[in-house]
Amino acid sequence: MTPPPGQIDSVLSSTRADFRLQAKASGESVDHADTRWVDVHRHGKMRSGRTISQQINEHSTIKFTLDLGDGHQSESVILPMTGRTGRQRLTLCLSSQVGCALGCGFCETAAMGFIRNLTVAEVLDQWHVAKFRFDSPISNIVFMGMGEPMENLDTVLQAIRILTDRSGPAIAPSRVAVSTVGRVAGIDRYRDFMTHEDFRRVRLAVSVNAPNAEIRRELMPITRSDSMPELHQAMSDWIASGGKPILIEYVLIPGVNDAVDHPAQLARWLEGIDCRINVIPYNPRRNSPWPAPTESSVDVFIDALRSEGCRVHRRKTLGRSVMAACGQLGNEHVRRKVPLRVPRA
């Protein structure tokens, strides 16, 4: 049974238990509510009011945008990724905001400025479109699209509760990652969430991108309010509370954070933290002051980190030409209204 359009957002944004309670409170059949919830989240029986306004395929990468009905759009990317065992998986990169306030110097979304938070229904709708309209067997979810998830954390946590429900989307908690640029209060709250037995295996990714505070302040303004020592403490607390190893993201930018002494500095800063580093070759955004790094410079950086004892993985760059690669999401027309901040190289 497909619920009427008026109920779609309510179904999308409720856990199964909450949806049953809502039905009970309004005198509806709890069993019918239960069936509706499972029909929507498990079988994709819904008519979303949001239309897909863009669909680009490139080397199996799909970037799509959904009209939100207020002149704005969410943006999402379906990425084929090869796991450590060599198995191919489809990862869905979800947006949590329209635009972003945090102004990271390498990021395309930053140029939009912050427009608004997405609702739970708008986050879940991205998953529904990926799973049912694009018929993609999504196995992994990363909150790594537009926006800083920790700035809209209530919404992100509710989305995770729904996405991991075994009678609904049934994404394994160990395959859900929230990526932050280092909002310490948000990491602490996410850690509390993780200590609940149902969510013990959710993942934390931290976009570090700099070997020291000086470079990080230039590249990522959040470093001025949430310092590197505070970030280090939040990451240590995550591990001490039983959190899984942290994924450290490091966007490698030529002439900014790839100097010969930077791998050793980064390794020293990460000492004592159970983590794996993902080195992501910089994807030049529009009017970028920096080029992409050469293959050999990426190899040299990774080898140097490994010789410091770090576990390192090289992220393959997917979707570069459709502006679907890391740090490249953001509506082009809105983006032009906000001047890009160019940190000193």
Ligand code: SF4
């Ligand atoms: S990298 Fe993330 S937090 Fe930084 S500006 Fe871009 S979207 Fe915002």
